[in-house]
Amino acid sequence: MKRPKGLKGHCKKCGSCCRNITFAIKKDYIKTEEDFERLKKFDRKYNHFFISGQDEDGVLLFTCKSLTDDNLCRDYFFRSLYCRLYPKIQMKHLKTGGELLDGCGYSFFI
Numbered sequence: 001m002k003r004p005k006g007l008k009g010h011c012k013k014c015g016s017c018c019r020n021i022t023f024a025i026k027k028d029y030i031k032t033e034e035d036f037e038r039l040k041k042f043d044r045k046y047n048h049f050f051i052s053g054q055d056e057d058g059v060l061l062f063t064c065k066s067l068t069d070d071n072l073c074r075d076y077f078f079r080s081l082y083c084r085l086y087p088k089i090q091m092k093h094l095k096t097g098g099e100l101l102d103g104c105g106y107s108f109f110i
């Protein structure tokens with residue numbers, strides 16, 4: 001896929017990117033609860049997420065505990081760099097299969 005030149009659109013505050021998070025150990029996505037337990041032992045910040053689903057490839061999907069029922073961020077002013085850069089950060093990963101979430105108000109342009 002061609003590297004996109006930019007991003008357009010706006011955030012619709014659907015909360016999807018805060019509840020469809022994937023994590024990896026080295027280059028392998030977390031697919032089991034055991035691996036997630038290992039990850040939490042490695043770094044306590046992962047305790048801030050819980051398993052909320054699984055995609056078609058068996059990759060576990062996580063939801064951030066700061067997400068409110070009305071899709072707002074309880075820690076908005078203290079949110080991480082990843083949160084601040086999303087979805088711009090996805091542009092880097094497009095060549096390895098990165099894509100925007102369904103329904104996201106942003107889109108890439110070539």
Ligand code: SF4
Binds near residue numbers: 012013014105
């Ligand atoms: S998925 Fe897109 S539209 Fe939805 S909250 Fe995240 S950035 Fe906003």
Ligand code: SF4
Binds near residue numbers: 074080
């Ligand atoms: S800290 Fe806020 S913006 Fe970041 S994933 Fe959690 S709810 Fe979403």
